[in-house]
Amino acid sequence: MATLRKAYELRLHISLKYVTANVMDTSNGQIVAQVSTIEHALKNAFDLGRTTKNPQTAIVVGEILSRRIKLEALSHPVLKHGIHANVCKQIQKKGVEDENANSRIVWSIINSLRDNRIRVTVIDPDCNEV
Structure with missing residues (x-):
């Protein structure tokens, strides 16, 4: 079985107050x-920076990240092929104590990226949406 090369990977940090989303080139870190x-x-707009419980937070993070990915794709042509997301790993990270809340945030970001025409390949399809 051939190994899937994850050239670009979505990594999230979710705390009680903030959400950070990175797209990392795994070949060079x-x-x-x-x-x-x-x-x-973002902190001032929409009052998003106060809590991750605001459902719009993850959607806005995904929208802005998709725009930044599209800009970076001009200088990183391989990025046009999309990014990979290990969803279960992102959900199980420490941050929001409620795993269901983490799941909603992670999937909202991924769906927002997809809605904005960013190809996201989920590495662990067994980790379903809540």
Whole structure:
């Protein structure tokens, strides 16, 4: 069985107050695109920076990340082939204590990326949406 090369991987950090999403080039460990609700513009806009319980937070993070990915794709042509997401790993990370809340945040970001025409390949299809 051939191994799947994960050239670009979605990595998330979810805390009680903030959501940070990175797209990392796993071949060299460089962050290609990043967005966080800790950023001044996002923190003040929509009042997103106060809590991850706001359902719009994950959607906005996905929308902004998709725009940044599209800009980076101009200089990283391979990025046009999409990114990979290990969903179960992202859900099980520490952060929000409720695993269902983590799941909703992770899937909201992934669905937002997909809605904005970013190809996201889920590595672990057994980790279903809540």
